[in-house]
Amino acid sequence: MNNTQDPTTDDMLIETDVTDGMSESLDLTDRDTIVRSRNVNVWYGSDQALHDITMDIPENSVTAMVGPSGCGKSTFLRCINRMNDLIDSARVEGELSIRGKNVYDDDVDPVALRRRVGMVFQKPNPFPKSIYDNVAYGLNIQNxxxxxxxxxxxxxxxxxxxxxxxxxxxxxxxELSGGQQQRLCIARAIAPDPEVILMDEPASALDPVATSQIEDLVEELAEDYTVIIVTHNMQQAARISDKTAVFLTGGELVEFDDTQKIFENPESQRVEDYITGKFG
Structure with missing residues (x-):
């Protein structure tokens, strides 16, 4: 089950900034893995959306999350910056850490966390402000x-x-085109220099030319940031990602590995069937 709520204005206003709010007790010795999940489970009310999700996401890379609609990709994405906290019925169990610090610890401020983890939504959502003020927004409110x-x-x-x-x-x-608006939102997200950028199907509403521009941009951003992208486009995942996580119906992470291996030699028959279009 994916998050069924569209991002509200409040969601958009807490995209990123730079803060010390989560800097205490961070383990900076583990530089290879930046986001680590261990047995993450999510419920919306009595419906379980994710089942025991465990993976290590490397820094300065692109990790794609693929799978059929309703399999929990976006739900997991929103666990990373605790956006699911905004849903009253949501409950998260397990450990999800950034640089060794569990983001669900009691001493972690969710708003401070979201300032370290930028997010780009499926539909471009520029503010009704000038191009300059859109990009500078986070810089101004965060001083x-x-x-x-x-x-x-x-x-x-x-x-x-x-x-x-x-x-x-x-x-x-x-006044910008759809593709330009999405790139503006990306500029707004990276202006305060976050560590991680989450992207929830950022090109699904764009034409092929704009989609190609976003894909090129994602690959470039991975030189400076860790990018985690949800996509329904299998070819897109194969083109731009270093790692791929395959979620299947029921909120199960079936396989997580190097993208080339996932697409050329998956271990799971279920993943092979999905990749080859036999179901999903």
Whole structure:
């Protein structure tokens, strides 16, 4: 069962910033794995959405999560930054850590966590503000020091949007095309320099050209960030990801491995059947 709620305005306002709110007791010796889950279970009321999810997600990489609708991909994604806390009926058990610190420990501030973990939603959701103010939003509300003009320019360049908007930064972000709006949202997410970027089907509402631009951008972002992306597009996962997690109906993680192995030589017959289109 996936999260059935669309992101609210409040959800969008807590995308990312830089904070010390989760810096205590972090294990910085384990540099290879940044996100680690152990036996993560999620319920919405009496319905169990995820069953004993265990995986280690490496830093500075792209990890794709694939599987049929309703298999729990987005639910797990939202566990990482505790967005499921916003759903009254949601309950999470197990351990999910970032750099060795369980994000569900009592001393972890969920809002501070979300400031370290950026999120890009399925549909572009720029604020009704100028292009510049969209990117600078997190910098302003979080009182991040530094040259904001420089950070905005750098973020737009990282999002492959600068050349298209550098002469119109005062125009509304809502006037951009769909693909440009999504890249603007990515620039907004990376401006405060988070550690992890979550993407929930970021190209599903875009045309092929815009989708290709987003895919190129995801691969570039992995040089500086850890990207975890949910996608229904198997070819997209094969093209851009280093690791692939295959979720199947019932909220079960059936296989998690290098993407090439998942697509060329999966261990599970169920995964092979799904990859080859025999079901799902």
């Amino acid at each position: 991040i020091e530094g040259d904001h003009d420089e950070i905005v320019e750098r973020s737009l360049k990282r999002a492959a949007l600068w050349d298209e908007v550098k002469d119109r930064l005062d125009e509304s972000g809502l």
